[in-house]
Amino acid sequence: MLKPSGIITILTDFGGDDYFLGALKGAMLKINPEAKIIDITNTIPPGDTRKAAFTLMNYYAEYPEGTVHYCVVDPGVGTGRKAIAIATDEYRFVAPDNGTVYPSIKNRGWKVYEIDSDRIAIDLRSNTFHGRDIFAPAAALLSKGIDIERLGPKVDDMVHLEMPVPVRRDDILAGEVLNIDRFGNVITNFTPIDLTGLKNPVFRVKDKLIKTKLENYQQASPDVLFYIIGSAGYVEISVKNDSAAGVLGINAGDDVIAVEGSPASGGLP
Amino acid sequence: MLKPSGIITILTDFGGDDYFLGALKGAMLKINPEAKIIDITNTIPPGDTRKAAFTLMNYYAEYPEGTVHYCVVDPGVGTGRKAIAIATDEYRFVAPDNGTVYPSIKNRGWKVYEIDSDRIAIDLRSNTFHGRDIFAPAAALLSKGIDIERLGPKVDDMVHLEMPVPVRRDDILAGEVLNIDRFGNVITNFTPIDLTGLKNPVFRVKDKLIKTKLENYQQASPDVLFYIIGSAGYVEISVKNDSAAGVLGINAGDDVIAVEGSPASGGLP
Amino acid sequence: MLKPSGIITILTDFGGDDYFLGALKGAMLKINPEAKIIDITNTIPPGDTRKAAFTLMNYYAEYPEGTVHYCVVDPGVGTGRKAIAIATDEYRFVAPDNGTVYPSIKNRGWKVYEIDSDRIAIDLRSNTFHGRDIFAPAAALLSKGIDIERLGPKVDDMVHLEMPVPVRRDDILAGEVLNIDRFGNVITNFTPIDLTGLKNPVFRVKDKLIKTKLENYQQASPDVLFYIIGSAGYVEISVKNDSAAGVLGINAGDDVIAVEGSPASGGLP
Numbered sequence: 001m002l003k004p005s006g007i008i009t010i011l012t013d014f015g016g017d018d019y020f021l022g023a024l025k026g027a028m029l030k031i032n033p034e035a036k037i038i039d040i041t042n043t044i045p046p047g048d049t050r051k052a053a054f055t056l057m058n059y060y061a062e063y064p065e066g067t068v069h070y071c072v073v074d075p076g077v078g079t080g081r082k083a084i085a086i087a088t089d090e091y092r093f094v095a096p097d098n099g100t101v102y103p104s105i106k107n108r109g110w111k112v113y114e115i116d117s118d119r120i121a122i123d124l125r126s127n128t129f130h131g132r133d134i135f136a137p138a139a140a141l142l143s144k145g146i147d148i149e150r151l152g153p154k155v156d157d158m159v160h161l162e163m164p165v166p167v168r169r170d171d172i173l174a175g176e177v178l179n180i181d182r183f184g185n186v187i188t189n190f191t192p193i194d195l196t197g198l199k200n201p202v203f204r205v206k207d208k209l210i211k212t213k214l215e216n217y218q219q220a221s222p223d224v225l226f227y228i229i230g231s232a233g234y235v236e237i238s239v240k241n242d243s244a245a246g247v248l249g250i251n252a253g254d255d256v257i258a259v260e261g262s263p264a265s266g267g268l269p
Numbered sequence: 270m271l272k273p274s275g276i277i278t279i280l281t282d283f284g285g286d287d288y289f290l291g292a293l294k295g296a297m298l299k300i301n302p303e304a305k306i307i308d309i310t311n312t313i314p315p316g317d318t319r320k321a322a323f324t325l326m327n328y329y330a331e332y333p334e335g336t337v338h339y340c341v342v343d344p345g346v347g348t349g350r351k352a353i354a355i356a357t358d359e360y361r362f363v364a365p366d367n368g369t370v371y372p373s374i375k376n377r378g379w380k381v382y383e384i385d386s387d388r389i390a391i392d393l394r395s396n397t398f399h400g401r402d403i404f405a406p407a408a409a410l411l412s413k414g415i416d417i418e419r420l421g422p423k424v425d426d427m428v429h430l431e432m433p434v435p436v437r438r439d440d441i442l443a444g445e446v447l448n449i450d451r452f453g454n455v456i457t458n459f460t461p462i463d464l465t466g467l468k469n470p471v472f473r474v475k476d477k478l479i480k481t482k483l484e485n486y487q488q489a490s491p492d493v494l495f496y497i498i499g500s501a502g503y504v505e506i507s508v509k510n511d512s513a514a515g516v517l518g519i520n521a522g523d524d525v526i527a528v529e530g531s532p533a534s535g536g537l538p
Numbered sequence: 539m540l541k542p543s544g545i546i547t548i549l550t551d552f553g554g555d556d557y558f559l560g561a562l563k564g565a566m567l568k569i570n571p572e573a574k575i576i577d578i579t580n581t582i583p584p585g586d587t588r589k590a591a592f593t594l595m596n597y598y599a600e601y602p603e604g605t606v607h608y609c610v611v612d613p614g615v616g617t618g619r620k621a622i623a624i625a626t627d628e629y630r631f632v633a634p635d636n637g638t639v640y641p642s643i644k645n646r647g648w649k650v651y652e653i654d655s656d657r658i659a660i661d662l663r664s665n666t667f668h669g670r671d672i673f674a675p676a677a678a679l680l681s682k683g684i685d686i687e688r689l690g691p692k693v694d695d696m697v698h699l700e701m702p703v704p705v706r707r708d709d710i711l712a713g714e715v716l717n718i719d720r721f722g723n724v725i726t727n728f729t730p731i732d733l734t735g736l737k738n739p740v741f742r743v744k745d746k747l748i749k750t751k752l753e754n755y756q757q758a759s760p761d762v763l764f765y766i767i768g769s770a771g772y773v774e775i776s777v778k779n780d781s782a783a784g785v786l787g788i789n790a791g792d793d794v795i796a797v798e799g800s801p802a803s804g805g806l807p
Contacts, residue, residue, distance in 0.1 A: 026331025
């Protein structure tokens, strides 16, 4: 048994302007008035499960053991997709079965259960808002420490959403942009390990080369694009006091190429 | 006596960018540090009491008994409008007397009290921010279980804000758009009961007819406008993976007409 | 010793769309699962320490004694700027040493400590996200009541960010705009005390004169710009049901001049 922390984190694409958050938080609190609800973000672009998956990867493990992560970006609501609850040694997740949680836990042990609204006596009030009608009660029950097996039958697998990884083609590594953050930093999918085979790596975005590697922002010169290992563990392309994404005219999903640089171009020693 | 849940929900038009939320939440916590504050939304369009009323209707009853709903969209701040606290059997509300709460509780028993800042020793620090100076302390006191009668004198009535209901004209029902949500769904003011007299109802928006009724999103075909009973209990006009409001060029308050359709046009059997 | 309230307020420029808030809140809760986290705003314009300072001034004192204010607008992250924790008689603050907290506490007693990540066994995981890696754990420790001296060595001073104050030039007072709020109200840096030497003060913005002083919004006439002492304690320029900032074409930092008016122009008696 996992001891519940009482914390439920909320990740959705419901936006912050409508009644959706108010309704789903209430549905949680009616079942567990002691739950501590933590807003992560509700402005995932509608239906963008990859952005949701990337976001989840970067916060879920910060939380105390026994935290319930509610992750509802659900373009398939009201279709045949399953509603699932997932157990790892440390956490519980509730989500539509669309792969959002998979990248976070693929390298850990996990079990998946299909949430059965009959079994937990959830009144299914709509075909369009399972965030309120199924996932909120399920998260609240888990936050009270209910055994996950009571939510419904164990199933063998879940949808696998694979985050893109760099691919070697001849002497280049072809990667892509995972995310643009608020500051215009370009988060690529290159990890330091991916780059171990490349001497003095240089990044190419469209016709621009980013050659300067920095260890911290203090070293940056104005207007010079540079790269740095960011807080998510990936190569990020940045520029001092400006949006690198704006300078490069680049969006999530666009190509970034890593090539070997000459020693002279290799940034700081 | 109603046992307080300790929960205070917050609905405002204060936006999320200024100090307003920080100040009003602090004013609550200074009086009741144990209060559990739940953000609903703070981006009601400035002064839009109808949107606030629609939003409140769709979350207030999700909360545990004894919850205090703070609903401050207050275009009349600093004018003669009363500050009121409302009691129902299950909840407490604080709001300016502009009708925001009325549609949620009109069919229940309720009592209204005028909040008297002298009586509860609230220091009235401004004429422009009663959300901090009057409503926050009043909500905090109620969340501690203070008797609502101690906030001020009972008054006989409150402002009635009536949500628009469909009107029969000859053989049509004239309704309107209550809300556009983040996904571009068009929430009309037609309930299933309103439509009982119409065979195979068809909806007309400007020069477009919406004939297809669906039970869930799985049945939707790309680019085809359809209607469905949404999570708020009203007819919603939607289109798969797109904004129906955008396709229709329609806003809250615009007209929607329901007419009787031929059997052939009546959507799914 | 200051008894902790358990409350941590959060003020940042991290935006609401990325994983940043999720990660920093988790980093707090892992250390203190009992912490009560209160969102103030996360949409301070990137790096705008003056807006952060203005915002903080207007909420920090609303909170119960023993509250920890986390104030991380950090354009210098990863440079040599210190990470500091500040103690006053009533509160604790954590912030980069860039002056954000200074205007709030300059007239009180305060002590400053440099947060030493080694001393508190914080694992410094990035050079780019000290909001998660340093400030969140420090705030969480303070919220548990740890003695602030345990975070690191006492330092003599912090960066002083001085909010602009009106300057007398001949017979005018030259001030400026501190903030534009969501409603388009123009918050100037004139306090009532600044104006004591001016009879019937009139404000000039570009080529427009604002002569009408009101005590509350009820007195306002449509389309007439007026001024009022707002909830932050400054002269605010407003217009009924519209954005005064829009009407005036004015932004934070722009000039506002106060001059002596003729008795006839001096608003209400």
